[in-house]
Every structure is written in structure tokens, then in C-alpha cells.
């Protein structure tokens with residue numbers, strides 16, 4: 001008896017799993033633009049902060065921000081991220097010491113002249129006091145693959161892209177609350193896996209201090225690129 005041929009993957013029914021309704025409020029064009037400009041104005045105020053006050057941020061707020069970050073889209077919905085939130089003074093001290101050890105070497109000898117020049121206007125150096133001052137350090141790990149209950153590997157798709165989007169969602173949500181973050185990448189970051197006891201399928205992706213800026217906090221006077229520099233728009237003649 002001949003077997004029935006399996007359908008080509010292209011022919012598989014796209015809506016194979018259970019589904020739920022999803023709707024959103026469609027705003028009138030003028031309201032839409034007003035809201036867009038309002039969101040833009042608030043986003044424009046986000047800055048990377050390197051001077052944090054020691055004023056605390058409640059744990060429940062940090063947990064909420066992590067849940068918000070975890071609402072990000074991810075390749076095949078694998079949600080390939082782990083957020084580690086540290087408020088322990090001792091652990092922050094250890095993270096600062098390890099980060100400064102790496103950064104000292106990076107600034108002294110690992111960094112190319114080109115990289116050093118590109119950073120000059122920001123005014124960073126190997127010292128990272130904010131790693132102890134900020135009430136929280138939120139470290140985002142990328143799970144290069146998942147691990148099934150039987151120990152086998154679960155493949156993750158676009159893991160880094162997904163974690164980048166989740167981190168961006170976290171930063172934007174924190175900013176909405178008036179909280180400051182820094183997207184910090186002490187290089188190399190392997191010490192974070194060790195200090196925080198993360199498994200071998202995870203790599204540190206970003207270290208984000210989270211808290212309030214100091215009263216006298218200043219940031220570099222940076223220019224953002226104009227729309228003309230970053231966007232190309234194709235429209236039909238009748239499009240508003």
C-alpha cells in the first residue's frame with residue numbers, strides 16, 4: 001500500500017494552534033499624530049545616565065519592568081532571555097570590582113585607537129561607580145538555546161535580536177516611569193555568568209543600572225540624526 005505523501009511545508013495550515021481575538025482602538029488621524037508626537041517628545045528625553053543616586057526603587061517596580069520587557073516579540077516565541085535583578089550591596093560591589101578589572105584592561109590595551117576616539121565625546125573611562133550607586137543592576141542574558149526537561153537542547157531563533165528588543169522595551173518602560181538606565185557592556189562580560197551563577201547556555205548581553213539620576217547629573221550634549229539621515233519613505237500619490 002502506498003503511503004499518502006506529506007504536504008509540502010509551504011502548504012501547512014498557518015493557523016494550526018488555538019487562537020484568541022485581538023483588537024485595538026483605531027484612532028482618528030489627528031489624535032494619532034498628536035499621540036505620536038507626544039510619544040516622540042517623551043522618548044527624545046531618554047538619556048544614558050552614568051550618575052545614579054542611591055534612592056531606592058521598589059522591587060515590585062523592577063519585577064513589573066521585567067514582565068513588560070518580556071512582552072517583547074521573539075523568534076518563534078522562544079522568549080530567549082533571562083533577567084537577573086541585583087540590589088544586594090555585596091553582589092553589586094563584586095560586579096563593580098570585576099567590571100572595573102576588565103574595563104581597566106580594555107581602556108589600557110584592548111581598545112583600538114578608533115574605538116577610543118569614538119568614545120572620547122562621551123567621556124567614559126574604566127571607573128564604574130554607578131555599578132554600586134544605582135539601587136538595581138539588571139543583567140540581561142541571552143539563552144543561546146533552551147534546555148528541555150529531559151536535558152536536550154531546544155533551538156532558539158534570532159535569539160540576540162529578540163533579547164535586544166526585550167532590552168529596548170525594558171529601557172523604554174523604565175523611562176516612562178522617569179527612571180534612568182545605562183546600556184552598559186563591560187567588555188568581556190563572562191564574569192557576570194560566574195558571579196550570578198548562570199548556566200552555560202546563557203551569555204551576558206547587557207548590564208543595566210536602574211534608578212534615579214543624581215540631582216547634579218549631566219549627560220553629553222549629543223545630537224540625534226535627523227529623519228532624512230535615518231529614513232527613506234516610499235508612498236503612493238494618494239497617501240496622506
Ligand SMILES: Cc1cc2nc3c(=O)[nH]c(=O)nc-3n(C[C@H](O)[C@H](O)[C@H](O)COP(=O)(O)O)c2cc1C
Pocket residue numbers: 046047048049050122124182183184185186219222
Ligand atoms: C549596545 C550598547 C552598548 C553600550 N555600552 C556602553 C558602555 O559599556 N558604557 C557606557 O557608558 N555606555 C554604553 N552605551 C551607551 C551609549 O554610549 C549611548 O547610548 C550613546 O552614547 C547615546 O547616548 P544616549 O543613550 O544618552 O542617547 C551603550 C549603548 C549600546 C546601545
